[in-house]
Amino acid sequence: MDEKMQGKICLVTGATSGVGKATARALAQMGATVVGVGRDQTRCTETAEEIQQVSGNPKIEFLLADLSDQVKVRQLVDVFKSRYARLDVLINNAGAFFLRRKVSAQGIEMTWALNHLSYFLLTNLLLDQILDSAPARIVNVASGVHYRGKIHFDELNLSRGYNGWKAYSQSKLANILFTYELVRRIPDPSIAINTLTPGMIATRIGQNTGPIVKQLVRLVQSTSGKTPEDGAESIIYLASADEAGEFRGKFFREVQAVRSSETSYDENISRMLWEVSERMTGLS
Ligand SMILES: NC(=O)c1ccc[n+]([C@@H]2O[C@H](COP(=O)([O-])OP(=O)(O)OC[C@H]3O[C@@H](n4cnc5c(N)ncnc54)[C@H](OP(=O)(O)O)[C@@H]3O)[C@@H](O)[C@H]2O)c1
Numbered sequence: 001m002d003e004k005m006q007g008k009i010c011l012v013t014g015a016t017s018g019v020g021k022a023t024a025r026a027l028a029q030m031g032a033t034v035v036g037v038g039r040d041q042t043r044c045t046e047t048a049e050e051i052q053q054v055s056g057n058p059k060i061e062f063l064l065a066d067l068s069d070q071v072k073v074r075q076l077v078d079v080f081k082s083r084y085a086r087l088d089v090l091i092n093n094a095g096a097f098f099l100r101r102k103v104s105a106q107g108i109e110m111t112w113a114l115n116h117l118s119y120f121l122l123t124n125l126l127l128d129q130i131l132d133s134a135p136a137r138i139v140n141v142a143s144g145v146h147y148r149g150k151i152h153f154d155e156l157n158l159s160r161g162y163n164g165w166k167a168y169s170q171s172k173l174a175n176i177l178f179t180y181e182l183v184r185r186i187p188d189p190s191i192a193i194n195t196l197t198p199g200m201i202a203t204r205i206g207q208n209t210g211p212i213v214k215q216l217v218r219l220v221q222s223t224s225g226k227t228p229e230d231g232a233e234s235i236i237y238l239a240s241a242d243e244a245g246e247f248r249g250k251f252f253r254e255v256q257a258v259r260s261s262e263t264s265y266d267e268n269i270s271r272m273l274w275e276v277s278e279r280m281t282g283l284s
Contacts, residue, residue: 005032005240009084009133012036013067013122014094016043018203019141021051022232023091023239028055030240035084036062037076037094067094067118069105070281077125086133087126089239092119093141095171099210101162108280109157111164115171120178121281127186135190135245138182139238142175144197144253147261149173151273156280164209174273176251176260181270183249192245194238195260196252198231200224 010027014020015036028034028051036051038044044062051060061083065076080087095115104113119140123130130136149169152158158167179195186193201224206217234252238244251260263269278284 002029003031005030008032008088009086010034010089010091010239011080011087011126012091012093013118014038014141015062016040016047018205018228019198019201019231019235020091020093021047022228023093023235024060025051025054026229026232026236027089027239028052028057028060031057032089032240033059033084034061035080036060037065037067038062039064039066066105067122068110068114070113070117070121071105073118073121074125077122080126081129087129087136088133089137089139090123090126090130091139091141091235091239092122092175093139093235094118095141095205097164097168097205097208099164099208101158101167103157109159109162109167111167111171112156112158112174115168116174116178117277117281119175120277121283123178123182124281124283130191131186131188134188135192137192137239137245138179138194139235140175140179140193140195141235142179142195142197142251142260143168143172144199145169146173146176146197146264149261150263151177151269153272153276156276173261173264174277176264177266177270177273178277179251180249180264181267181274184267184270185274189246189248192238192247194244194247194250194252196234196238198234199226199254201226201228201231203228203231 015024016038
């Protein structure tokens, strides 16, 4: 076992599948204490056992939470803080695509609740602990789909004319705007805060896109030939590479910093997004 992350505590959401699972496994192989978050007890138990076996690292635990539900996010943070005195790396990764409109326990459109508000709420509730653990890192998993995204401030809930791609690209743009605004609000250079796209990867996320798009996604994913391990590379790099501890406000693709969309750099939009997210999560 590579001991590079020995002594580090890493919280990884969506660690039961896809790029989150590949990330959790790699961090475990580097000796980290990995706390995965999942919503299904059986998948959590099986994944923890698998990662322990593959990595030879027993310090793997899963906490259960449906991250689309703000009550569950708050409970998750309470449990995490009661068990762990520090948090060195937070990886916001759990996400999904919803072909048909659904709402969360709080009545919020599901893509927004899960893909954006869970990142926002979880990070803010853990921020005191992250700051106390400096140097520390926050890694937000976004997507290349954000280039086509727009934040629909007039109707964030998308209750009229819902379209899964509109909801998904909006949420993934929000991941990047949130990352850049967080950098502005946390001037401490010892907190590395970055975002990335894993690229088109064959995971379970493409399974819920409807029959035609599902075929298309499968085709693109199979021609890209990329595995969840490939998709996890930028996450693992931002979470563990020595030099990445100094990066702030960067967007990565294939382990390279690249420019995100023009909109993502708009400070007014970022600020507005922050304020509305505070209201939607009861933080203000
Ligand atoms: N795959 C791609 O081509 C691609 C491209 C760009 C960006 N991304 C981003 O990469 C991230 C990971 O996606 P993936 O491709 O690895 O997908 P995935 O295989 O479907 O994994 C998603 C993870 O999120 C968890 N999750 C979903 N809903 C949840 C909820 N309500 N509460 C708690 N956890 C929940 C899933 O848990 P369960 O095991 O219980 O379902 C799973 O662990 C997402 O943020 C996605 O937007 C993926």
